[in-house]
Amino acid sequence: MHIVFKLYASLSDYLPADKRRGNVLELDVAEGATIEQVIAPFNLPPKLVHLVLVNGHYIAPADRATRALIEGDVLAIWPPIAGG
Numbered sequence: 001m002h003i004v005f006k007l008y009a010s011l012s013d014y015l016p017a018d019k020r021r022g023n024v025l026e027l028d029v030a031e032g033a034t035i036e037q038v039i040a041p042f043n044l045p046p047k048l049v050h051l052v053l054v055n056g057h058y059i060a061p062a063d064r065a066t067r068a069l070i071e072g073d074v075l076a077i078w079p080p081i082a083g084g
Contacts, residue, residue: 001031003069005038006076011049014042035064038075051078 005025007015012023019025029038052059053076059067
């Protein structure tokens, strides 16, 4: 199954070097893979996985282990961002 994986801000450092500039990686994942299963191989520090969206819809932390992705989904993740 094919999805698009996007990591923003400092999280883009966890993508392969040739994908960091555009912050997008197209992935083939197992049918029914969950958000947590897709994230796991990238070794993202849990405290940096703050805002998670699938196709622009927020996924709460409690739902990330069970929310299965489907063909063509776009999974985007942002770290916590402070501003002022």
